[in-house]
Amino acid sequence: MYGMFRPPVSDNHVNTLPEKWFDQRVDHFNTSDTRTFKQRYFINNKYYKTGGPVFLYLDGESEAMDFIITDGAVAKYAEQFNALAIDLEHRYYGKSVPTVDLSVDNLRYLSSEQALKDIEQFILKLTDSLSLANSKWIAFGGSYAGNLAAWLREKYPHAVAGSVASSAPVEDRFEFSRYFGVVSQVLGTDCTNHIRDAVHQLEDQLKTPEGWLVISKQFNLCTPLNGTDQPSVQLMWFNLIMPFAVAAQHNGKPGVIGVQQVCKVMANDGMDDRSSTPLRRWSKLHKQFSKDECLAYDYGEAIKAYKNISKTSPVVQIGSRQWTYQTCHEFGYFQTTGLEDSPFGYRSVPVEYYLKQCVDIFGKQFTPQFIQKAVQTTNTYYGGFRPNVTNVAFPNGSLDPWHALGVLEDLNNSTRAVYINGSSHCLDLFPPQTTDPQELTDARKTIAKQLQLFLQ
Structure with a gap:
């Protein structure tokens, strides 16, 4: 997404x-x-x-x-x-x-x-x-x-x-786990409880190859899920929890599925499907958010796109390679699910996920120590x-x-x-x-x- x-x-x-x-x-x-x-x-x-x-x-x-x-x-x-x-x-x-x-x-x-x-x-x-x-x-x-x-x-x-x-x-923050903490607060207790239930169901499905097939179908993945490919699974998690983040961050802007709409779907409010599970509701929300396009989650393919240095590269034209460089080189801002009470899956998107990107896209010199020092230097310089x-x-x-x-x-x-x-x-x-x-x-x-x- x-x-x-x-x-x-x-x-x-x-x-x-x-x-x-x-x-x-x-x-x-x-x-x-x-x-x-x-x-x-x-x-x-x-x-x-x-x-x-x-x-x-x-x-x-x-x-x-x-x-x-x-x-x-x-x-x-x-x-x-x-x-x-x-x-x-x-x-x-x-x-x-x-x-x-x-x-x-x-x-x-x-x-x-x-x-x-x-x-x-x-x-x-x-x-x-x-x-x-x-x-x-x-x-x-x-x-x-x-x-x-x-x-x-x-x-x-x-x-x-x-x-x-x-x-x-x-x-600037090396690990910005508070990001999804604020999202949880904005959505409210009832809504996050529904999300938590859906997340637990997704975690259960990830335990077996049969479950991987269910996830692939429910969330319209572009390719069948391989649950042993950890970076790809983490990229999938990131994309699947983005509707909740976008609802909070961009609530009230034209064309955005806002907080009220997200929580209504997750609560099954006004729907006739009594057999609906929290995971199915999450799937429905994702399809609204993605406009029925399949979800590309393959980490290797994503890295390949981000490593394209041409000015005509789609990733460059929308600013993704540049902004990722700035986060790895200067700011951090890595939005993780590192809070223990996170309804989005504790460490489903860990800081290591972002650190791996920095190395895989820009080179082995972008170590955790390098990035932590860069973030500290930026805060010292600007206050x-x-x-x-x-x-x-x-x-x-x-x-x-x-x-x-x-x-x-x-x-x-x-x-x-x-x-x-x-x-x-x-x-x-x-x-x-x-x-x-x-x-x-x-x-x-x-x-x-x-x-x-x-x-x-």
Whole structure:
């Protein structure tokens, strides 16, 4: 479904603004390296008035989509503040790939440090080329890009007057078992009890070859299950529990099967099939989630796809190889079922599953010790839960599992946490809907007030 990486913030939007290109250095920290690449960006000047601010939306681990600055929250704020709205694509994603391919050697230029320097240089040079010397810049970002928005204010405070870091998991974790812990809390006791029953039934089926055939049929596996192939079984587990994670993380977004729908299926609520078992209900939910496509779970085939370094590779084009590299090289964020009371199967998806991927995709140098040190270094450099920042708003939704790694309390008088009950991952950045909870509507007003303070 989502392969081996965190489900990104995504939308079926088609970009409508004309593409623009910025000459960016491949390596900002090597003065002898003069190579450059074209970094893509979009500009919406619909609401801009001379002297108004510049609202810069930072894309993260996926292709740039201009809907945030044409229809989303940044567009709404731009209208309110007469701002110029700009959307900047992250290096190595979408059309902003600086190297001929994505070999491990070429991926060394993919890091948050290089990305932050990209943003600073972009701001300085566009300020000059567009005559924006009298305009203050505000950075916006969601999820990993929310981290960048906050860290930009920390490392380059001269570049932006403030930042809005939505759903930003600023505390990196080697093993993020709390992710599925939050999912359990969001789904509630009754729902997770039904899930737990289904998981126990699946575990029983995994014990025999006859059970493997049942699983293959019930969950429409693309190939018959071999229960002795542990990495493939773990990949299957990951994909099968994703509907529950997506329901919590993306609840309330268009086209998403949300918490209420998931729990209704698992409870057999309103259904006539009295013979239905928890496992059959899980199977039904999976088929809704997968839209009846067969489930590809073969670990070897997945690794083969992720090892394809071509820029035209499907795994590269959707950003999966790149994001997996960033998790192995810098962030961790490995979403495991390592909590002892996990309803999703204790250690059905262990941290070793992710560590094996890092080695199998990128090489034996990506040892557990290497990754643990990298995560520790990142937290030390940026400050983890307590980045040294001023003028930053940190919105987080209570339904979003990533809020467990976010800033949930004010850091100082100008750096405020905006905790939104009933909201999900980055939902405050999406276009307002009539179904939005009142807390989300109020949060957007609070963010607007923070913007007003940043621009004083």
